[in-house]
Amino acid sequence: MxxxxxxxxxxxxxxxxxxxxxxxxxxxxxxxxxxxxxxxxxxxxxxxPRATYRDSWPLPLRAYDTAFRAMEPSFPVKESSTDNSHNRKLIDSFRSRMRAQLDQHVNMGDVLSALERAESDSESCSQGAWLGYWLCISFLRHSYRWGVTPIVSEAQNEVSLDFPHQLDVPWSYIQRHFGVTSPGGCMTSLMYSNLRADDHLEYSVTVGMPEDHHSTEYWNTKLxxxxxxxxxxxxxxxxxxxxxxxxxxxxxxxxxxxxxxxxxxxxxxxxxxxxxxxxxxxxxxxxxxxxxxxxxxxxxxxxxxxxxxxxxxxxxxxxxxxxxxxxxxxxxxxxxxxxxxxxxxxxxxxxxxxxxxxxxxxxxxxxxxxxxxxxxxxxxxxxxxxxxxxxxxxxxxxxxxxxxxxxxxxxxxxxxxxxxxxxxxxxxxx
CATH class of the missing domain: 1.20.58 (Methane Monooxygenase Hydroxylase; Chain G, domain 1)
Structure with missing residues:
Protein backbone atom coordinates (compact mmCIF):
# COMPACT_ATOMS: atom_id res chain seq x y z
CA MET A 1 0.00 0.00 0.00
CA PRO A 49 13.06 31.70 5.69
CA ARG A 50 16.64 32.46 4.80
CA ALA A 51 18.35 33.89 7.84
CA THR A 52 21.36 36.17 7.55
CA TYR A 53 24.22 35.91 9.95
CA ARG A 54 26.85 37.77 11.92
CA ASP A 55 27.86 40.44 9.42
CA SER A 56 24.24 41.52 8.89
CA TRP A 57 23.51 42.06 12.60
CA PRO A 58 23.85 45.33 14.51
CA LEU A 59 27.46 45.44 15.67
CA PRO A 60 26.89 44.86 19.43
CA LEU A 61 24.91 41.68 18.74
CA ARG A 62 27.80 40.05 16.88
CA ALA A 63 29.49 39.32 20.22
CA TYR A 64 27.03 36.45 20.68
CA ASP A 65 28.38 34.76 17.57
CA THR A 66 31.89 35.16 19.00
CA ALA A 67 30.79 33.55 22.25
CA PHE A 68 29.12 30.58 20.58
CA ARG A 69 32.06 29.96 18.22
CA ALA A 70 34.32 29.75 21.27
CA MET A 71 32.02 27.20 22.93
CA GLU A 72 31.00 25.22 19.83
CA PRO A 73 33.89 22.68 19.88
CA SER A 74 33.54 21.80 23.57
CA PHE A 75 29.81 21.01 23.61
CA PRO A 76 29.91 17.47 22.11
CA VAL A 77 31.83 14.52 23.56
CA LYS A 78 32.76 11.37 21.66
CA GLU A 79 32.00 9.02 24.54
CA SER A 80 29.21 9.65 27.02
CA SER A 81 29.60 8.81 30.68
CA THR A 82 27.00 7.30 33.00
CA ASP A 83 28.84 8.70 36.03
CA ASN A 84 26.64 11.47 37.42
CA SER A 85 29.44 13.20 39.31
CA HIS A 86 31.62 13.26 36.20
CA ASN A 87 28.75 14.63 34.14
CA ARG A 88 27.98 17.28 36.73
CA LYS A 89 31.57 18.53 36.45
CA LEU A 90 31.31 18.60 32.65
CA ILE A 91 28.05 20.55 32.75
CA ASP A 92 29.19 23.03 35.39
CA SER A 93 32.50 23.60 33.61
CA PHE A 94 30.82 24.23 30.26
CA ARG A 95 28.35 26.69 31.78
CA SER A 96 31.09 28.48 33.69
CA ARG A 97 33.15 28.93 30.52
CA MET A 98 30.13 30.18 28.60
CA ARG A 99 29.38 32.75 31.29
CA ALA A 100 33.00 33.88 31.08
CA GLN A 101 32.75 34.22 27.30
CA LEU A 102 29.57 36.26 27.59
CA ASP A 103 31.06 38.47 30.31
CA GLN A 104 34.16 39.03 28.19
CA HIS A 105 32.53 39.82 24.86
CA VAL A 106 28.99 41.11 25.45
CA ASN A 107 28.41 44.73 26.42
CA MET A 108 24.84 44.70 27.68
CA GLY A 109 24.39 48.45 27.46
CA ASP A 110 25.26 48.38 23.77
CA VAL A 111 23.16 45.25 23.23
CA LEU A 112 20.10 46.87 24.80
CA SER A 113 20.51 49.98 22.67
CA ALA A 114 20.81 47.85 19.53
CA LEU A 115 17.76 45.76 20.43
CA GLU A 116 15.68 48.82 21.26
CA ARG A 117 16.55 50.32 17.90
CA ALA A 118 15.94 47.04 16.06
CA GLU A 119 12.53 46.78 17.71
CA SER A 120 11.49 50.30 16.67
CA ASP A 121 13.31 50.67 13.35
CA SER A 122 13.07 47.76 10.90
CA GLU A 123 15.80 49.26 8.73
CA SER A 124 18.35 48.80 11.50
CA CYS A 125 17.80 45.03 11.59
CA SER A 126 16.25 43.07 8.73
CA GLN A 127 13.99 40.07 9.27
CA GLY A 128 16.80 37.84 8.00
CA ALA A 129 19.11 39.31 10.64
CA TRP A 130 16.48 38.79 13.34
CA LEU A 131 16.20 35.14 12.27
CA GLY A 132 19.97 34.64 12.33
CA TYR A 133 20.28 36.28 15.73
CA TRP A 134 17.40 34.13 17.05
CA LEU A 135 19.28 31.08 15.77
CA CYS A 136 22.48 32.10 17.58
CA ILE A 137 20.77 32.83 20.89
CA SER A 138 18.80 29.58 20.61
CA PHE A 139 21.99 27.57 20.18
CA LEU A 140 23.57 29.37 23.12
CA ARG A 141 20.55 28.72 25.33
CA HIS A 142 20.18 25.07 24.37
CA SER A 143 23.87 24.31 24.82
CA TYR A 144 23.85 26.13 28.18
CA ARG A 145 20.73 24.25 29.21
CA TRP A 146 22.35 20.81 28.63
CA GLY A 147 26.04 21.53 29.19
CA VAL A 148 27.10 18.51 27.13
CA THR A 149 25.85 16.49 24.20
CA PRO A 150 24.83 13.69 24.07
CA ILE A 151 22.55 14.90 26.85
CA VAL A 152 22.74 13.11 30.18
CA SER A 153 20.34 12.31 32.99
CA GLU A 154 22.21 14.65 35.33
CA ALA A 155 20.92 17.57 33.25
CA GLN A 156 17.53 15.96 32.63
CA ASN A 157 17.00 15.82 36.41
CA GLU A 158 17.22 19.60 36.68
CA VAL A 159 13.85 21.19 37.33
CA SER A 160 14.98 24.82 37.01
CA LEU A 161 17.99 26.73 35.74
CA ASP A 162 19.14 30.33 35.96
CA PHE A 163 20.43 31.54 32.61
CA PRO A 164 23.02 34.30 32.22
CA HIS A 165 21.31 37.67 31.90
CA GLN A 166 23.10 38.08 28.55
CA LEU A 167 20.87 35.26 27.26
CA ASP A 168 17.67 36.20 29.08
CA VAL A 169 17.50 39.88 28.15
CA PRO A 170 17.65 39.46 24.34
CA TRP A 171 15.29 36.51 24.56
CA SER A 172 12.45 38.76 25.69
CA TYR A 173 12.98 40.96 22.60
CA ILE A 174 13.05 37.88 20.38
CA GLN A 175 9.84 36.56 21.91
CA ARG A 176 8.06 39.85 21.25
CA HIS A 177 9.38 40.16 17.72
CA PHE A 178 8.33 36.68 16.62
CA GLY A 179 5.35 36.21 18.94
CA VAL A 180 6.58 33.04 20.64
CA THR A 181 6.54 32.28 24.35
CA SER A 182 8.84 29.27 24.82
CA PRO A 183 12.07 29.80 26.79
CA GLY A 184 13.80 27.49 24.30
CA GLY A 185 14.32 27.27 20.57
CA CYS A 186 11.90 25.89 18.04
CA MET A 187 11.91 24.46 14.53
CA THR A 188 12.03 27.95 13.00
CA SER A 189 14.98 29.11 15.09
CA LEU A 190 17.06 25.93 15.38
CA MET A 191 16.38 24.35 11.99
CA TYR A 192 14.73 26.54 9.32
CA SER A 193 17.19 29.34 10.09
CA ASN A 194 20.32 27.18 10.29
CA LEU A 195 20.63 26.12 6.64
CA ARG A 196 22.57 28.75 4.75
CA ALA A 197 21.99 29.74 1.14
CA ASP A 198 25.16 27.80 0.22
CA ASP A 199 23.58 24.63 1.66
CA HIS A 200 25.80 24.44 4.77
CA LEU A 201 24.83 24.67 8.43
CA GLU A 202 25.71 27.94 10.13
CA TYR A 203 26.04 26.45 13.62
CA SER A 204 26.79 22.89 14.62
CA VAL A 205 26.62 20.65 17.68
CA THR A 206 29.00 18.07 16.15
CA VAL A 207 32.19 20.13 15.79
CA GLY A 208 35.17 17.78 16.22
CA MET A 209 33.08 14.66 15.71
CA PRO A 210 33.53 12.15 12.84
CA GLU A 211 32.06 12.85 9.40
CA ASP A 212 29.00 10.63 9.89
CA HIS A 213 28.00 12.85 12.82
CA HIS A 214 28.27 15.98 10.65
CA SER A 215 26.34 14.32 7.83
CA THR A 216 23.50 13.19 10.09
CA GLU A 217 23.22 16.65 11.64
CA TYR A 218 23.18 18.25 8.18
CA TRP A 219 20.56 15.90 6.76
CA ASN A 220 18.33 16.27 9.80
CA THR A 221 18.09 20.01 9.08
CA LYS A 222 18.16 19.61 5.31
CA LEU A 223 15.19 17.24 5.43
Missing amino acids: LSWLFPTWSQPAQIPSASTDILAEPLHHPALTCLRDLVVVGGGGAWP IVSMEERALPMYHLFARAIAFVDAGDMTAAADTLKSANDVLKLALKFFFTTMVDATLAQSIWLAYVQGYQGWTLGGIDGISGGQSLTFRTLDSFLGIRPFPEPEKESLHLPTVQRDWLNFLRKYDIRAAVKAHGEDGTAVAAELEALVKQLRLWRMGHMRRMQPYESVHRPERMTMTSGISVVNASDENEMIKHLKRQLGQRLAQTV
Whole structure:
Protein backbone atom coordinates (compact mmCIF):
# COMPACT_ATOMS: atom_id res chain seq x y z
CA MET A 1 0.00 0.00 0.00
CA LEU A 2 2.96 2.35 0.63
CA SER A 3 4.91 1.38 -2.48
CA TRP A 4 4.28 4.75 -4.14
CA LEU A 5 6.18 6.45 -1.30
CA PHE A 6 9.48 4.65 -1.87
CA PRO A 7 10.57 4.83 -5.52
CA THR A 8 14.11 5.84 -6.40
CA TRP A 9 14.30 9.61 -6.07
CA SER A 10 16.81 12.04 -7.51
CA GLN A 11 17.01 15.67 -6.51
CA PRO A 12 16.20 18.15 -9.28
CA ALA A 13 18.97 20.52 -10.25
CA GLN A 14 16.97 23.49 -9.03
CA ILE A 15 13.61 23.90 -7.31
CA PRO A 16 11.60 26.79 -8.78
CA SER A 17 11.04 29.67 -6.39
CA ALA A 18 7.51 29.27 -5.12
CA SER A 19 8.05 32.36 -2.97
CA THR A 20 8.39 34.48 -6.13
CA ASP A 21 5.23 32.95 -7.55
CA ILE A 22 3.29 33.80 -4.39
CA LEU A 23 4.47 37.42 -4.40
CA ALA A 24 3.51 37.72 -8.08
CA GLU A 25 0.07 36.09 -7.64
CA PRO A 26 -2.56 38.22 -9.43
CA LEU A 27 -5.55 36.84 -7.51
CA HIS A 28 -6.78 38.78 -4.49
CA HIS A 29 -8.14 36.90 -1.49
CA PRO A 30 -7.50 36.95 2.30
CA ALA A 31 -6.01 33.44 2.04
CA LEU A 32 -3.37 34.72 -0.34
CA THR A 33 -2.76 37.74 1.89
CA CYS A 34 -2.00 35.44 4.84
CA LEU A 35 0.34 33.41 2.66
CA ARG A 36 2.15 36.52 1.42
CA ASP A 37 2.59 37.59 5.05
CA LEU A 38 4.17 34.20 5.79
CA VAL A 39 6.69 34.82 3.01
CA VAL A 40 7.30 38.55 3.48
CA VAL A 41 6.92 39.03 7.24
CA GLY A 42 7.75 35.54 8.47
CA GLY A 43 10.59 34.72 6.12
CA GLY A 44 11.88 38.13 5.11
CA GLY A 45 10.84 37.61 1.48
CA ALA A 46 11.17 33.85 1.11
CA TRP A 47 9.82 30.65 2.58
CA PRO A 48 11.35 28.69 4.14
CA PRO A 49 13.06 31.70 5.69
CA ARG A 50 16.64 32.46 4.80
CA ALA A 51 18.35 33.89 7.84
CA THR A 52 21.36 36.17 7.55
CA TYR A 53 24.22 35.91 9.95
CA ARG A 54 26.85 37.77 11.92
CA ASP A 55 27.86 40.44 9.42
CA SER A 56 24.24 41.52 8.89
CA TRP A 57 23.51 42.06 12.60
CA PRO A 58 23.85 45.33 14.51
CA LEU A 59 27.46 45.44 15.67
CA PRO A 60 26.89 44.86 19.43
CA LEU A 61 24.91 41.68 18.74
CA ARG A 62 27.80 40.05 16.88
CA ALA A 63 29.49 39.32 20.22
CA TYR A 64 27.03 36.45 20.68
CA ASP A 65 28.38 34.76 17.57
CA THR A 66 31.89 35.16 19.00
CA ALA A 67 30.79 33.55 22.25
CA PHE A 68 29.12 30.58 20.58
CA ARG A 69 32.06 29.96 18.22
CA ALA A 70 34.32 29.75 21.27
CA MET A 71 32.02 27.20 22.93
CA GLU A 72 31.00 25.22 19.83
CA PRO A 73 33.89 22.68 19.88
CA SER A 74 33.54 21.80 23.57
CA PHE A 75 29.81 21.01 23.61
CA PRO A 76 29.91 17.47 22.11
CA VAL A 77 31.83 14.52 23.56
CA LYS A 78 32.76 11.37 21.66
CA GLU A 79 32.00 9.02 24.54
CA SER A 80 29.21 9.65 27.02
CA SER A 81 29.60 8.81 30.68
CA THR A 82 27.00 7.30 33.00
CA ASP A 83 28.84 8.70 36.03
CA ASN A 84 26.64 11.47 37.42
CA SER A 85 29.44 13.20 39.31
CA HIS A 86 31.62 13.26 36.20
CA ASN A 87 28.75 14.63 34.14
CA ARG A 88 27.98 17.28 36.73
CA LYS A 89 31.57 18.53 36.45
CA LEU A 90 31.31 18.60 32.65
CA ILE A 91 28.05 20.55 32.75
CA ASP A 92 29.19 23.03 35.39
CA SER A 93 32.50 23.60 33.61
CA PHE A 94 30.82 24.23 30.26
CA ARG A 95 28.35 26.69 31.78
CA SER A 96 31.09 28.48 33.69
CA ARG A 97 33.15 28.93 30.52
CA MET A 98 30.13 30.18 28.60
CA ARG A 99 29.38 32.75 31.29
CA ALA A 100 33.00 33.88 31.08
CA GLN A 101 32.75 34.22 27.30
CA LEU A 102 29.57 36.26 27.59
CA ASP A 103 31.06 38.47 30.31
CA GLN A 104 34.16 39.03 28.19
CA HIS A 105 32.53 39.82 24.86
CA VAL A 106 28.99 41.11 25.45
CA ASN A 107 28.41 44.73 26.42
CA MET A 108 24.84 44.70 27.68
CA GLY A 109 24.39 48.45 27.46
CA ASP A 110 25.26 48.38 23.77
CA VAL A 111 23.16 45.25 23.23
CA LEU A 112 20.10 46.87 24.80
CA SER A 113 20.51 49.98 22.67
CA ALA A 114 20.81 47.85 19.53
CA LEU A 115 17.76 45.76 20.43
CA GLU A 116 15.68 48.82 21.26
CA ARG A 117 16.55 50.32 17.90
CA ALA A 118 15.94 47.04 16.06
CA GLU A 119 12.53 46.78 17.71
CA SER A 120 11.49 50.30 16.67
CA ASP A 121 13.31 50.67 13.35
CA SER A 122 13.07 47.76 10.90
CA GLU A 123 15.80 49.26 8.73
CA SER A 124 18.35 48.80 11.50
CA CYS A 125 17.80 45.03 11.59
CA SER A 126 16.25 43.07 8.73
CA GLN A 127 13.99 40.07 9.27
CA GLY A 128 16.80 37.84 8.00
CA ALA A 129 19.11 39.31 10.64
CA TRP A 130 16.48 38.79 13.34
CA LEU A 131 16.20 35.14 12.27
CA GLY A 132 19.97 34.64 12.33
CA TYR A 133 20.28 36.28 15.73
CA TRP A 134 17.40 34.13 17.05
CA LEU A 135 19.28 31.08 15.77
CA CYS A 136 22.48 32.10 17.58
CA ILE A 137 20.77 32.83 20.89
CA SER A 138 18.80 29.58 20.61
CA PHE A 139 21.99 27.57 20.18
CA LEU A 140 23.57 29.37 23.12
CA ARG A 141 20.55 28.72 25.33
CA HIS A 142 20.18 25.07 24.37
CA SER A 143 23.87 24.31 24.82
CA TYR A 144 23.85 26.13 28.18
CA ARG A 145 20.73 24.25 29.21
CA TRP A 146 22.35 20.81 28.63
CA GLY A 147 26.04 21.53 29.19
CA VAL A 148 27.10 18.51 27.13
CA THR A 149 25.85 16.49 24.20
CA PRO A 150 24.83 13.69 24.07
CA ILE A 151 22.55 14.90 26.85
CA VAL A 152 22.74 13.11 30.18
CA SER A 153 20.34 12.31 32.99
CA GLU A 154 22.21 14.65 35.33
CA ALA A 155 20.92 17.57 33.25
CA GLN A 156 17.53 15.96 32.63
CA ASN A 157 17.00 15.82 36.41
CA GLU A 158 17.22 19.60 36.68
CA VAL A 159 13.85 21.19 37.33
CA SER A 160 14.98 24.82 37.01
CA LEU A 161 17.99 26.73 35.74
CA ASP A 162 19.14 30.33 35.96
CA PHE A 163 20.43 31.54 32.61
CA PRO A 164 23.02 34.30 32.22
CA HIS A 165 21.31 37.67 31.90
CA GLN A 166 23.10 38.08 28.55
CA LEU A 167 20.87 35.26 27.26
CA ASP A 168 17.67 36.20 29.08
CA VAL A 169 17.50 39.88 28.15
CA PRO A 170 17.65 39.46 24.34
CA TRP A 171 15.29 36.51 24.56
CA SER A 172 12.45 38.76 25.69
CA TYR A 173 12.98 40.96 22.60
CA ILE A 174 13.05 37.88 20.38
CA GLN A 175 9.84 36.56 21.91
CA ARG A 176 8.06 39.85 21.25
CA HIS A 177 9.38 40.16 17.72
CA PHE A 178 8.33 36.68 16.62
CA GLY A 179 5.35 36.21 18.94
CA VAL A 180 6.58 33.04 20.64
CA THR A 181 6.54 32.28 24.35
CA SER A 182 8.84 29.27 24.82
CA PRO A 183 12.07 29.80 26.79
CA GLY A 184 13.80 27.49 24.30
CA GLY A 185 14.32 27.27 20.57
CA CYS A 186 11.90 25.89 18.04
CA MET A 187 11.91 24.46 14.53
CA THR A 188 12.03 27.95 13.00
CA SER A 189 14.98 29.11 15.09
CA LEU A 190 17.06 25.93 15.38
CA MET A 191 16.38 24.35 11.99
CA TYR A 192 14.73 26.54 9.32
CA SER A 193 17.19 29.34 10.09
CA ASN A 194 20.32 27.18 10.29
CA LEU A 195 20.63 26.12 6.64
CA ARG A 196 22.57 28.75 4.75
CA ALA A 197 21.99 29.74 1.14
CA ASP A 198 25.16 27.80 0.22
CA ASP A 199 23.58 24.63 1.66
CA HIS A 200 25.80 24.44 4.77
CA LEU A 201 24.83 24.67 8.43
CA GLU A 202 25.71 27.94 10.13
CA TYR A 203 26.04 26.45 13.62
CA SER A 204 26.79 22.89 14.62
CA VAL A 205 26.62 20.65 17.68
CA THR A 206 29.00 18.07 16.15
CA VAL A 207 32.19 20.13 15.79
CA GLY A 208 35.17 17.78 16.22
CA MET A 209 33.08 14.66 15.71
CA PRO A 210 33.53 12.15 12.84
CA GLU A 211 32.06 12.85 9.40
CA ASP A 212 29.00 10.63 9.89
CA HIS A 213 28.00 12.85 12.82
CA HIS A 214 28.27 15.98 10.65
CA SER A 215 26.34 14.32 7.83
CA THR A 216 23.50 13.19 10.09
CA GLU A 217 23.22 16.65 11.64
CA TYR A 218 23.18 18.25 8.18
CA TRP A 219 20.56 15.90 6.76
CA ASN A 220 18.33 16.27 9.80
CA THR A 221 18.09 20.01 9.08
CA LYS A 222 18.16 19.61 5.31
CA LEU A 223 15.19 17.24 5.43
CA ILE A 224 13.02 19.70 7.37
CA VAL A 225 13.98 22.74 5.27
CA SER A 226 13.58 20.86 1.99
CA MET A 227 10.13 19.68 3.00
CA GLU A 228 9.12 23.31 3.37
CA GLU A 229 10.63 24.15 -0.03
CA ARG A 230 8.67 21.34 -1.63
CA ALA A 231 5.46 22.07 0.27
CA LEU A 232 5.31 25.81 -0.42
CA PRO A 233 3.75 25.37 -3.90
CA MET A 234 1.07 23.29 -2.14
CA TYR A 235 0.38 26.16 0.28
CA HIS A 236 -0.03 28.43 -2.76
CA LEU A 237 -2.41 25.98 -4.39
CA PHE A 238 -4.43 25.70 -1.18
CA ALA A 239 -4.85 29.48 -1.04
CA ARG A 240 -5.82 29.61 -4.73
CA ALA A 241 -8.32 26.77 -4.24
CA ILE A 242 -10.00 28.72 -1.43
CA ALA A 243 -10.22 31.77 -3.69
CA PHE A 244 -11.80 29.67 -6.45
CA VAL A 245 -14.32 28.07 -4.07
CA ASP A 246 -15.35 31.50 -2.83
CA ALA A 247 -15.75 32.63 -6.46
CA GLY A 248 -17.91 29.58 -7.19
CA ASP A 249 -15.43 28.24 -9.78
CA MET A 250 -15.47 24.62 -8.65
CA THR A 251 -13.77 23.35 -11.81
CA ALA A 252 -10.74 25.56 -11.20
CA ALA A 253 -10.75 24.59 -7.50
CA ALA A 254 -10.73 20.87 -8.37
CA ASP A 255 -7.91 21.31 -10.89
CA THR A 256 -5.92 23.32 -8.36
CA LEU A 257 -6.30 20.66 -5.67
CA LYS A 258 -5.35 17.93 -8.13
CA SER A 259 -2.07 19.80 -8.62
CA ALA A 260 -1.72 20.09 -4.82
CA ASN A 261 -2.03 16.32 -4.54
CA ASP A 262 0.79 15.92 -7.06
CA VAL A 263 3.00 18.34 -5.12
CA LEU A 264 2.31 16.53 -1.85
CA LYS A 265 3.14 13.15 -3.37
CA LEU A 266 6.59 14.39 -4.44
CA ALA A 267 7.24 15.98 -1.04
CA LEU A 268 6.37 12.78 0.80
CA LYS A 269 8.56 10.72 -1.53
CA PHE A 270 11.44 13.03 -0.65
CA PHE A 271 10.75 12.59 3.07
CA PHE A 272 10.84 8.81 3.01
CA THR A 273 13.77 8.48 0.62
CA THR A 274 15.80 10.85 2.82
CA MET A 275 14.89 9.40 6.21
CA VAL A 276 17.17 6.35 5.81
CA ASP A 277 20.25 5.19 7.66
CA ALA A 278 22.56 6.24 4.82
CA THR A 279 21.73 9.91 5.43
CA LEU A 280 20.36 9.92 9.00
CA ALA A 281 22.42 7.37 10.90
CA GLN A 282 20.26 5.67 13.51
CA SER A 283 23.23 5.19 15.85
CA ILE A 284 23.92 8.94 15.86
CA TRP A 285 20.59 10.71 15.40
CA LEU A 286 19.10 10.18 18.86
CA ALA A 287 22.25 11.14 20.73
CA TYR A 288 23.74 13.96 18.69
CA VAL A 289 20.82 15.43 16.76
CA GLN A 290 17.62 14.90 18.70
CA GLY A 291 18.75 15.25 22.30
CA TYR A 292 19.99 18.86 22.51
CA GLN A 293 16.78 20.08 20.83
CA GLY A 294 14.81 19.14 23.94
CA TRP A 295 14.18 21.47 26.85
CA THR A 296 12.12 19.92 29.73
CA LEU A 297 12.53 22.84 32.15
CA GLY A 298 9.33 24.26 33.59
CA GLY A 299 7.25 21.62 31.88
CA ILE A 300 8.11 23.11 28.46
CA ASP A 301 9.01 20.78 25.62
CA GLY A 302 11.51 21.40 22.85
CA ILE A 303 11.41 20.73 19.12
CA SER A 304 8.84 18.26 17.86
CA GLY A 305 8.23 17.02 14.34
CA GLY A 306 4.66 18.10 14.98
CA GLN A 307 5.85 21.72 14.76
CA SER A 308 6.53 21.22 11.04
CA LEU A 309 4.51 23.80 9.13
CA THR A 310 4.01 21.30 6.30
CA PHE A 311 1.93 18.92 8.36
CA ARG A 312 0.22 21.61 10.42
CA THR A 313 -0.85 23.24 7.16
CA LEU A 314 -2.29 19.95 5.93
CA ASP A 315 -4.15 19.34 9.18
CA SER A 316 -5.46 22.91 9.25
CA PHE A 317 -6.54 23.00 5.62
CA LEU A 318 -8.28 19.63 5.86
CA GLY A 319 -9.93 20.45 9.18
CA ILE A 320 -8.32 17.50 10.98
CA ARG A 321 -9.11 17.92 14.63
CA PRO A 322 -8.46 18.49 17.40
CA PHE A 323 -6.57 21.64 16.57
CA PRO A 324 -3.73 22.53 19.00
CA GLU A 325 -4.55 24.75 21.94
CA PRO A 326 -3.59 28.35 21.05
CA GLU A 327 -1.45 28.76 24.16
CA LYS A 328 0.53 25.63 23.35
CA GLU A 329 0.96 26.49 19.69
CA SER A 330 2.22 29.97 20.55
CA LEU A 331 5.10 28.41 22.48
CA HIS A 332 6.90 27.41 19.31
CA LEU A 333 5.18 28.87 16.23
CA PRO A 334 5.69 32.54 15.32
CA THR A 335 2.63 34.75 14.90
CA VAL A 336 2.62 34.77 11.09
CA GLN A 337 2.69 30.97 10.97
CA ARG A 338 -0.22 30.79 13.40
CA ASP A 339 -2.15 33.40 11.41
CA TRP A 340 -1.80 31.27 8.27
CA LEU A 341 -2.91 28.11 10.07
CA ASN A 342 -5.79 29.80 11.85
CA PHE A 343 -7.10 31.25 8.60
CA LEU A 344 -7.21 27.76 7.08
CA ARG A 345 -8.93 26.35 10.17
CA LYS A 346 -11.55 29.08 10.30
CA TYR A 347 -12.28 28.87 6.58
CA ASP A 348 -12.91 25.08 6.76
CA ILE A 349 -12.77 24.25 3.07
CA ARG A 350 -14.46 20.87 3.45
CA ALA A 351 -17.54 22.55 4.91
CA ALA A 352 -17.42 25.27 2.25
CA VAL A 353 -17.27 22.67 -0.53
CA LYS A 354 -20.07 20.63 1.02
CA ALA A 355 -22.29 23.70 0.89
CA HIS A 356 -21.96 23.68 -2.92
CA GLY A 357 -23.69 20.29 -3.10
CA GLU A 358 -23.12 18.25 -6.24
CA ASP A 359 -21.12 21.05 -7.83
CA GLY A 360 -18.42 20.38 -5.24
CA THR A 361 -18.12 16.63 -5.87
CA ALA A 362 -14.82 16.79 -7.78
CA VAL A 363 -13.32 19.20 -5.24
CA ALA A 364 -14.37 16.95 -2.35
CA ALA A 365 -12.72 13.99 -4.09
CA GLU A 366 -9.40 15.86 -4.29
CA LEU A 367 -9.67 16.81 -0.62
CA GLU A 368 -10.21 13.15 0.28
CA ALA A 369 -7.17 12.23 -1.79
CA LEU A 370 -5.11 14.67 0.32
CA VAL A 371 -6.45 13.03 3.48
CA LYS A 372 -5.50 9.60 2.13
CA GLN A 373 -1.95 10.74 1.40
CA LEU A 374 -1.62 12.20 4.89
CA ARG A 375 -2.91 8.97 6.45
CA LEU A 376 -0.41 6.91 4.44
CA TRP A 377 2.41 9.21 5.52
CA ARG A 378 1.45 8.86 9.16
CA MET A 379 1.32 5.08 8.83
CA GLY A 380 4.76 5.02 7.21
CA HIS A 381 6.24 7.49 9.67
CA MET A 382 5.04 5.41 12.61
CA ARG A 383 7.14 2.51 11.35
CA ARG A 384 10.08 4.55 10.13
CA MET A 385 10.67 6.40 13.41
CA GLN A 386 10.86 3.29 15.61
CA PRO A 387 14.51 2.31 15.00
CA TYR A 388 15.58 5.93 15.51
CA GLU A 389 13.79 6.43 18.81
CA SER A 390 14.64 2.97 20.21
CA VAL A 391 18.45 3.32 20.24
CA HIS A 392 19.77 2.47 23.70
CA ARG A 393 21.47 5.45 25.38
CA PRO A 394 22.33 4.52 28.96
CA GLU A 395 23.57 8.01 29.85
CA ARG A 396 20.07 9.51 29.55
CA MET A 397 16.50 8.88 30.57
CA THR A 398 14.00 8.00 27.86
CA MET A 399 13.00 11.26 26.23
CA THR A 400 11.96 12.78 22.95
CA SER A 401 12.85 16.40 22.37
CA GLY A 402 9.20 17.22 21.79
CA ILE A 403 7.61 15.29 24.70
CA SER A 404 10.30 15.68 27.40
CA VAL A 405 11.13 12.80 29.70
CA VAL A 406 8.74 9.90 29.20
CA ASN A 407 7.72 7.66 32.07
CA ALA A 408 9.07 4.51 30.43
CA SER A 409 11.29 1.86 31.96
CA ASP A 410 13.22 1.22 28.73
CA GLU A 411 13.30 1.97 25.02
CA ASN A 412 10.64 -0.64 24.22
CA GLU A 413 8.18 1.05 26.56
CA MET A 414 9.17 4.37 25.04
CA ILE A 415 8.26 3.13 21.57
CA LYS A 416 4.90 1.87 22.83
CA HIS A 417 4.23 5.33 24.24
CA LEU A 418 5.09 7.02 20.95
CA LYS A 419 3.05 4.55 18.92
CA ARG A 420 0.00 5.29 21.08
CA GLN A 421 0.42 9.01 20.44
CA LEU A 422 0.99 8.63 16.71
CA GLY A 423 -1.81 6.09 16.45
CA GLN A 424 -4.21 8.52 18.05
CA ARG A 425 -3.35 11.20 15.46
CA LEU A 426 -3.68 8.64 12.67
CA ALA A 427 -7.16 7.77 13.89
CA GLN A 428 -8.08 11.46 13.82
CA THR A 429 -6.88 11.86 10.21
CA VAL A 430 -10.24 11.42 8.50
